[in-house]
Amino acid sequence: MTTILTYAFKNLPTTSKWALGFSIRPLSCSSQLRAAPAVQTKTKKTLTKPNIRNIVVVDGVRTPFLLSGTSYKDLMPHDVARAALTGLLHRTSVPKEVVDYIIFGTVIQEVKTSNVAREAALGAGFSDKTPAHTVTMACISANQAMTTGVGLIASGQCDVVVAGGVELMSDIPIRHSRKMRKLMLDLNKAKSVGQRLSLISKFRLNFLAPELPAVAEFSTSETMGHSADRLAAAFAVSRLEQDEYALRSHSLAKKAQDEGLLSDVVPFKVPGKDTVTKDNGIRPSSLEQMAKLKPAFIRPYGTVTAANSSFLTDGASAVLIMAEEKALAMGYKPKAYLRDFMYVSQDPKDQLLLGPTYATPKVLEKAGLTMNDIDAFEFHEAFSGQILANFKAMDSDWFAQNYMGRKTKVGLPPLEKFNNWGGSLSLGHPFGATGCRLVMTAANRLRKEGGQYGLVAACAAGGQGHAMIVEAYPK
């Protein structure tokens, strides 16, 4: 899959240049949603709850997200994570000894640095007295890192937590086969030459076949792209709709990048290479060019292609989370509150990527908000087809009644408030790091566009999902 994706993506013609006109191009998926809701008063003024600590994001940063195999290809995961951490230290000037705990999310683990949080923190100059641990929950690993931090602060265990995530798809652990590993381990234990020889005699050439980390769901053996294609078909999402959505994502990301809105990006001086200052996966193309691509997973008639999927990405992100009173005492002006959050999970085969549909209404109900209260939606875009399938599911009474146990549909997020600065399709998706990007984009958008509530949602392998309410910190 790796090769298909990157290969096909590289072949995407870039000659058409970043046509600015794309951003105003009418999109069929948006036309029906254009009717903007009338100005409404918020259901709630704030989500502050009595007797519960307010938790704030002071600030957050990320390294530029790069196509895997580009500038970060010779680094190790903790190097990229380190860049995010030093960037955060620089941006917030937080005294190192104040940080109580560090949590990082990652998916494909480098065996040498299995607790990548600790290795990166030490290397980034954090205090060696600050404990650190690593969490994994597929594409919502960074979300898990943040909410773990929220839990630590809410329960009074900590006041200041750094949460983040990292993924380096340029280098993945490729192992010897199980048979070879067994032989090598047995050899290690063998005492006499005779024993060794008899073990070596058991060696067969096929032992050398390497074992790749699974891109497929363990429980179903289905790759995510394949599942996304089936999901798109189940919701009758056409190829054209998917391409249009992907184009929107790339166009908006390009616009945001050009306008300097992606302020969470910190420059990264890669050893031996130039300083990387911006994401390199944003490539608005044309629908005609995108239509030429062959399906990447269900061949020859599927609809998911390299152009309408998120690409394999290297990158890291980090946020500084504090109890509100601590932040104020330290003189910070926080960016946002982290409010209610929700994890959901469902059938990993047929509903693998429907997490946002399930998580959204639950987190809204928990917070006592409605869809209309949300000013900024930041959803993780794994595939165009996945986002559009989620839209259709959220817009369907039938689905709500038969699969979600609800009387009515969830309702569609208005597209003009949705991923306005691009998304994983265009910015990239380092599995372990995307969660922090979503939260920071939501917070920055609320500040920039002037809104109160943001909703972050994402799907993840294993049929899991996450959603969180981000509330803008009063200016």
Next chain:
Amino acid sequence: MVACRAIGILGRFSAFRILRSRGYICRNFTESSALLTRTHINYGVKGDVAVIRINSPNSKVSHLISAIQSSIEIMNKSWPSDSIRSCRTYLIKAQAALFMLAACKTPQEVTQISQEAQRTFEKLEKSTKPVVAAISGSCLGGGLELAISCQYRIATKDRKTVLGSPEVLLGILPGAGGTQRLPKMVGVPAAFDMMLTGRNIRADRAKKMGLVDQLVEPLGPGLKPPEERTIEYLEEVAITFAKGLADKKISPKRDKGLVEKLTAYAMTVPFVRQQVYKKVEEKVRKQTKGLYPAPLKIIDVVKTGIEQGSDAGYLSESQKFGELAMTKESKALMGLYHGQVLCKKNKFGAPQKDVKHLAILGAGLMGAGIAQVSVDKGLKTILKDATLTGLGRGQQQVFKGLNDKVKKKALTSFERDSIFSNLTGQLDYQGFEKADMVIEAVFEDLSLKHRVLKEVEAVIPDHCVFASNTSALPISEIAAVSKRPEKVIGMHYFSPVDKMQLLEIITTEKTSKDTSASAVAVGLKQGKVIIVVKDGPGFYTTRCLAPMMSEVIRILQEGVDPKKLDSLTTSFGFPVGAATLVDEVGVDVAKHVAEDLGKAFGERFGGGNPELLTQMVSKGFLGRKSGKGFYIYQEGVKSKNLNSDMDSILASLKIPPKSEVSSDEDIQFRLVTRFVNEAVMCLQEGILATPAEGDIGAVFGLGFPPCLGGPFRFVDLYGAQKLVDRLKKYEAAYGKQFTPCQLLADHANSPNKKFYQ
């Protein structure tokens, strides 16, 4: 073992599922009003592609044919030729020409039907507008023949979608061009394999073989129920391909692999072809022992088609089809098919409470086997044993059974794990308060069974059914100590439980109707073919087997060597030889049964001297499980050698053979007539409710030759009079054991009387 296999596969027939595509608006045609009256066929046009949906749970091939005929007509007549570029046929399922053939009296009639189908399918094959078959569900027999007449095939890749030509299992052959098209499509060896074994081929395998061109993945929930949307999606994909074919953007030819190319090349050499025919024929003769005519005719027809051209092939196919349909074997096999359909229904209706929690006592071979067929159907199952070693062995058996399926790729390792999590192994009665049914599979000892029944009744809820898996102990005796005899029932499974399809359910006079309904429902869920019989010593199956076993002993005592006896019984059509059967069942079990039933039925069950079994048991010759019986069994050694230590036992019990009844044929008939006579007596005494159940029980549980269709079908086809004559001849030599029962005598006296009208 072809017979055994045949039956195994026959079992899958009943797994047809009905799917319906709802809510689709299509244009109607005045010309096709005849078609529209048949709701299972539906015709419409999407853009410039005509779509025919055949949705036929039990459709006859004649309907299929008329549907195709009409659609071809409509395409040609009522539409300007350029407005419909392609036609797509939509198959959900269709099965063999079974039901239609039952009405035919002469081979000529059948031949005619076959020829009509051949002509129609040929028109379809030669259609200038491309025809795509979209397949979801079972596509067997006539359905497959229709599909392979199309230019392109697309199938849903799910477990329900299977393709196959099961005609051979009904004693006939694919009569609508299948024998001619299949070899061209998948190559001669694969075509032989399909047609001679009748095996079902899953969609992914079919794609590899070249039987289908594209696969469509089943979809999950979307804006409609998954099944409905999957069918719609299949249709959408098929339409794209139909258009592609019409525009010549897609080639119906597929790339063959190297092996396939080599095989195809080899098959162009006449010498190689002759060798293949010879080899296949030899193998078939060896396996069928000449008892089944259909496989040989299939080879013959395929050969004619390849060597003499398709005209000769088609002619030969239709003629042989007609001949085969009239054979006794085909009648017997079709009878079994019908019987089996009958035994897959719950005649007691739905039980008041669905069984969701099952508890099994005893983790032996049977107990673990029952657990295995229960957990994979989603039943929460407790497996209880008295010892940790016994329990561990049982759990391992269940795991191994599931893991073997993983190795065969029928399950994923993940599915195995989640299925296995339905099983709880334990030594105590914890959780029995939730059990809806308890099946005991403890050792065959009445006092032990009484003890566990009392223990269990102390912990189970009121509605819980207590079922005993016993092969011979009367259920009413077991129920004697029960506080609630209406909840006690017998469920007699056959070993190995995961392979044997039969379940004999035994009801006592006190067993309530709901208890029976519950037991049948569980059995059906476990995938069993079920016969329900009345209580009595040996019920039905064991009781029929016992007199035959007694005769086996006498024949051995008369000096027939076990190997010879085995070959005599297998050549009569039994899947396992009589002496081997005793070894497999276990000599101690056989002895136990012989003693019990001997006491109950007296002289009629005599014949052989049970002392033979007693001596074998005392020497430890218990059959396969102890490594020695009539044969010696060694791990990893395939060929069986006679156990020479048996010679002295046999010599000490030797009796002189009676020459007038000791020809090979007589020996065979002495065994079979005692079996049949006892079966008929079971019907006479009301142990059996119907002859059909008797036939199913004998074939599926005891390996009665499938080509004879079971004891009752055998009486009908062989002739009651001839059978009674034989019995009387043996009665003269041996006495009462061969006295024909009253019902059999009645049938002999009035030739119009048949078990199957």
